Amino acid sequence: MSDERTLDLLEVKIKELRELDKTDGINLSTEIARLEKKLEALRKELYANLSDWERVKIARHPKRPYSLDYIREVFTDFYELHGDRLAGDDRALLVGLARLDDRPIVLLAQQKGRSTQENKERYFGMTRPQGYRKARRAMSLAERFSFPVISLIDTPGAYPGLESEELNIGGAIAENLLAMTNLRVPTIAVVIGEGGSGGALAIGVADRVLMLENAIYSVISPEGAATILWKEKGRMKEATAALKLTAPHLLDLKVIDEAIPEPLGGAHKDPHKTASSLKESLLRHLAEVSDIPPKKLLATRYQRYRSLGSYHTLNDQQSGSSLA
Amino acid sequence: MSDERTLDLLEVKIKELRELDKTDGINLSTEIARLEKKLEALRKELYANLSDWERVKIARHPKRPYSLDYIREVFTDFYELHGDRLAGDDRALLVGLARLDDRPIVLLAQQKGRSTQENKERYFGMTRPQGYRKARRAMSLAERFSFPVISLIDTPGAYPGLESEELNIGGAIAENLLAMTNLRVPTIAVVIGEGGSGGALAIGVADRVLMLENAIYSVISPEGAATILWKEKGRMKEATAALKLTAPHLLDLKVIDEAIPEPLGGAHKDPHKTASSLKESLLRHLAEVSDIPPKKLLATRYQRYRSLGSYHTLNDQQSGSSLA
Amino acid sequence: MAIFKDRHYFRVNLEKKTDESLWMKCKSCGELVFKRRVRENNNICPHCGEYFFLTAQERIESLIDKGSFTDISKPIVASDPLSFQDTKPYPQRIEEAQEKTALASAIIIGSVTIVGIPVVMGVMDFRFIGGSMGAVMGEQICHGMEEAIRRRQSFILVSSSGGARIQEGLFALLQMAKTAAVRGRLAEEHLPFISIMTYPTTGGVQASIASLGDIIIAEKGAMIGFAGRRVIQNTIAEELPANYQTDAFALEHGLIDRVVNREDLREELGKVLGFFVEAQ
């Protein structure tokens, strides 16, 4: 079976043929059309049954669109707000006002860096307490002025480190969880890349939880799980399979509401198309949740989280015996 | 006229005579009684007309009782709560639960140090952002569980310094001012020593604002005012007189509700007696404000602050002309 | 999943005790000490003061008024929503943990009195898969808080957990949000929640319910924090101070209200609860 690189090479060749076709007046259109069909078929074959581990690689692909890419394509008039008014301004979690088809919203968006310099500034996309508290401030603003809140989640996890602990990162995450369950405005969260544990959930409690098709969302990274459970970091593929961290799995498990389709091969193959799918989905869900009266919205959200998690219930006979 | 030190010496002598009287069986009681009367008369003469500057010295006297002294004598079961859950635990502003004659309350108490070591730990009684935010957390607790809030104010001012600015001390003070105007429980603030500017006011917005007789409460320290206005730090006596920062002045100006009497010469001459006066006053005011229905309490507090400050109103004729 | 079906639900009864060996050797001072004396001493070595590990049952005993405990846990046990298997299947892990601890899950919910004050209490057991929070623990904590609301009592949670239960994947992570949500109801009802953090209170438990106490008390020697030393050293290789995530570190940085000796915890709780009971 062909691999991704071969197909990318083929794509380049087709592009070169098209140039040739144009500049020299040679008619290659039939051949080009055939090649394109072939390429499409090969792609479908290649990507039809992506393994979970392959999806992890797509979710982390260095060319994958990040929040700012979607902010440019999906929203208009992004007006960034800085600072938690307490200790600093985290560059790995951006917040601001924006419009989604003319409707003002509050945006919370985790942002990875592309360059080394940008990654240093953005702590490789890992959110610090200053970021979570800035998000909380933005939530209060949203509530005061009835802006819906949309979260774009993309983080390997909360930033681990001395400063984070000194600023009570656990407490910051916990306070956000509580705040989001009570937020009196419609809320939508989308995992666009990596949904890394508590660091993702801290802006992910919402009326609708969506994922891009190749995004992942997990209680722990595959590498972390492999290290802890298999005592071997190298076994992250097995860990990945066990964790059921992909959008299709999580949709099956009814933990998320929708998996938003990506172009064949992943969002980075066609960022515009991905953005337009994301926008369509956001508009649809926002319209739905906006129609729900506030009281019912909150009750429904509460019920969603209250009822989360499966367990076995034992009948009274079974639970009658005592032991210590 | 005799000065304070001479009188203190006389007091020591009387004490020595009393010892003599006891141990050797010599009857000196008549002489002692006379000396005591004399001492009392001299004290009254000395302290009858304290200048404002003398009161400043009493307010800052190193032996003056501090918050913890009153906490021991006025309240019972003080249960200190630590930390702002954000960045640290300030030792210059203590918060906790306590009882005032069996009634649970939340206490906010600024605390100076006595030893060099303690002053280092308590930043010479200057409150940091961590302290104001801890106080705010305690206010929320008070509100959730309907505890009245009692503040003991004693600080030269908010702690100036790089870390304070980095943690947005101005914002921390501002947020407290807003929170206290809306706090849905009875609140009482007492300036027990130094009420240093915004650093004091940040826990001082209340239904009743009291001062110990020799406490001071000012927009700026006498030294600061002398430096800025007279361009000479040494002219703090004049600045003191101009600032009207003593309890009697502020009572005259109707800015505070009561000046709680201190023993002749200041609270440190008889801390127990001072504590019992403070307690009596607190109980009385707490009983009064507790009788007011919550809605009216808040409306009254709002009105108190809304109407604060005097100015001249010009009639329409005077304000008719335009100019630029 | 069949294995759970024919298992008994272990309702904890503190009265019944199997007496084991009489003596034990203190791992800190090396002295041979009477087991019963250790137990009566809150599992603190009578010689050197070393804190021995407490099971959930022992923790409850050390905190409550003698004889006041009733297990009011929900009769539930873990399911295996992901059919998770690492070096062994998840159901087998559960079964082994149940055998080892004589507990149905990593938490017990009890109705107890402390210094005469009735409260609902949740107590985690670190022996049960590291006290990790899966769907059962999440549900039990919520159940405990709802019982506290029904009874108009305070809720106390004693944490001892490494974080979320990996084997339940995202379901485990989401218990953080679930418990936080129900904690909000307790607040709306003006009922106190006192969180007690013991060794260790970390990861997803510290970053959710445990950090949301009206009052947060750490037992002396507790470890408190979000990301463990190893995670930090693997991720960013940062130098960490010796007191990292200790009780003193948490107090200094404002994460908790108090650090309390184990032997004083019961009295301390009585003192705190007293304020709230009077205010109600």
Place this chain on the structure above:
Amino acid sequence: MAIFKDRHYFRVNLEKKTDESLWMKCKSCGELVFKRRVRENNNICPHCGEYFFLTAQERIESLIDKGSFTDISKPIVASDPLSFQDTKPYPQRIEEAQEKTALASAIIIGSVTIVGIPVVMGVMDFRFIGGSMGAVMGEQICHGMEEAIRRRQSFILVSSSGGARIQEGLFALLQMAKTAAVRGRLAEEHLPFISIMTYPTTGGVQASIASLGDIIIAEKGAMIGFAGRRVIQNTIAEELPANYQTDAFALEHGLIDRVVNREDLREELGKVLGFFVEAQ
């Protein structure tokens, strides 16, 4: 106090202008520049970009839609509750400041439109006793917020102040609480408050109303903070970084939302206000 009685109340009218000299010399680049050109350029040097000082009148002009200004300040002037005298009597200081600025106090409250959106705006003038906040400024700010509530409009405050007005003693200090209280009403009414901090926004103004904006925007070059360099050096003799209390410092430490060039402020305000107007 008699001196106030026969004074006119200065209601600001931006249309009337006395034309002074035609040219000025830029203190930064030394170039001779047309005064009118400077004024049309938001008081920025057309040669080197230096920001010249803005009076309240100039600040208003630079922010609002031309011709949209109406002075809606309360007709009040300072009294002298403490009969304060330092090197001169307080009433004399007030009078001198009024003469210098052609203003009744250190703040103007206006009804204006910004990019077509009607708002109530307060603008401080640093020339008037350092833009210090006494009872008049406190009352005017509250009046402005109450007008915003009455008109269902946003409130914008442009700060330029060294802090509380020392000459009014505790009355000045308490304006911090007074303005914070009324700001609470604006919040309850779900009306936006946009705080603009310029050079300088410090002391009691920064520690009260100016820091309570829903959105806080700093003009480039602003000085923002509580305690000035000199206070810190006199009190604790600490080393301070070069960027202490600069706009960049405030942004880095999370005190403010944005830093904006003077020439972009009007458009920026239009952009922000747009969001809130639509949401209402």
